[in-house]
Amino acid sequence: MSKVKYYYDSENLAYRKIKTRKRKKFGVVVLFLLASALFGLLSFVILLNTPYFETPKDRLQAREIENLKLNYAILNKKMDQVNGVVNAIEDRDNNLYRVYFNKTAIPDSTRKAGLPGVDRYKILEGYDNSQLVTNTAKRMDILTKELVIQSKSLDDILKLAAAKSDFLAAIPAIQPVRNENLKHMASGFGYRTDPFTKVRKMHEGMDFTAKTGTPIYATGDGVVTRADNSASGYGNHIVIRHGFGYETLYAHLSKYKSRAGQRVKRGDIIGFVGSTGRSEAPHLHYEVHKDGKVVNPLNFYYGNISAAEYVAIAHLANQENQSLD
Structure with missing residues (x-):
């Protein structure tokens, strides 16, 4: 039951009941409801931003x-x-x-x-x-x-x-004539006695003595640039350009088995031993050139001979004997 409120009427010297208008009552109720709603919304927002309250979306995230x-x-x-x-x-x-x-x-x-x-x-x-x-x-x-x-x-x-x-x-890495086909190593690289003039001069290759017709092998991959007898003293000869600055020369051949322009592989037969040109007996004169300079072929025989064979060949090649060309 709501409380009844009174006020004192000084003119009539009496207490009179305070009458509340219905409109005012309605306004008070509406204001209370709005305040409650705002308070509830504010509380909900605060709860959403605290770690103590998680929504399903928050848990999923x-x-x-x-x-x-x-x-x-x-x-x-x-x-x-x-x-x-x-x-x-x-x-x-x-x-x-x-x-x-x-x-x-x-x-x-x-x-x-x-x-x-x-x-x-x-x-x-x-x-x-x-x-x-x-x-x-x-x-x-x-x-x-x-x-x-x-x-x-x-x-x-x-x-x-x-x-x-x-x-x-x-790289010219093998002997141009197989060991089993050799009679002996006639002359090595260095100063040797010329067989015709008997004067000591530079011998720019190695001489391998063998029977006429013994196969001669390309000592490295390359292209045959010459296969003719136009160079003085060499007789029938072949020049192979290997690339990387290397060239090899094979002289005094009896026959050719390759021609200028032909590409050859290491171990291919390119010709046969003979005694053409300025030669005293059947043999192969073999030279190695690097960057246009003649070098000792003995340094390149690592491809097909053993250490013992290399020592034996080196001993023979270093003897100052007479060359065959």
Whole structure:
């Protein structure tokens, strides 16, 4: 039951009941309801922004964030494994492949340098887990750059290996006449007595004595540039250009088995021993030229003779006897 309120009427000297208008009552009720609604809304907003009250959407987002953190952790672990493999490849590249091919090692400062641009990761800043995302992005960029550098390096190594293979095949590395076909090593490289003038002069090759018709072999891959008898003293002779500055000459042949312009491989038969030109007996005069200068052929017989055979040949070749041409 609501309280009845009175006021004192001084004119009539009596207490009278205060009558509340219905409109005023309605206004008071409406004001109370509005205040209650505002208070309730304010309380709800405060609760939403406290960690003690989670909506289903908040819980879903929290699970997604935890899943992303887990995925980033797994990604970083995989990058650790890939980085270990890349480091091993880089170590072999610098300390094995590049050493073998006489190439300068790629420094770590080049391999592991970050990508240019100070604002490259600015877009990732300002979030709760920005540090995690930014560090992962940086690691991925560096690893990607390392892989690109290593890929280019291996491409260079493959090119060097192909060139090295061609180089090794081109070097005149075998004897032009097989040991079993030799009578003996007649004369080596150096000053020898000329068989015709009896004057001591430079002998710019090695003489291999053998029967007429004994096969002569190309000592390295190359192209026959001459197969004629137009050079004075050499008689029928062949010149092979091997590339990389190497040329070989085979003189006093009885017959040819190759022609100018023909490409030959090491071990191919290119002609046969004879005694044409300025020659005293059937033999092969063999010369090796490097960058236009004559060099001792004895230094190139590592392809088909043993160490003991090399010592024996070197002993015979170094004797100052008479040459056969």
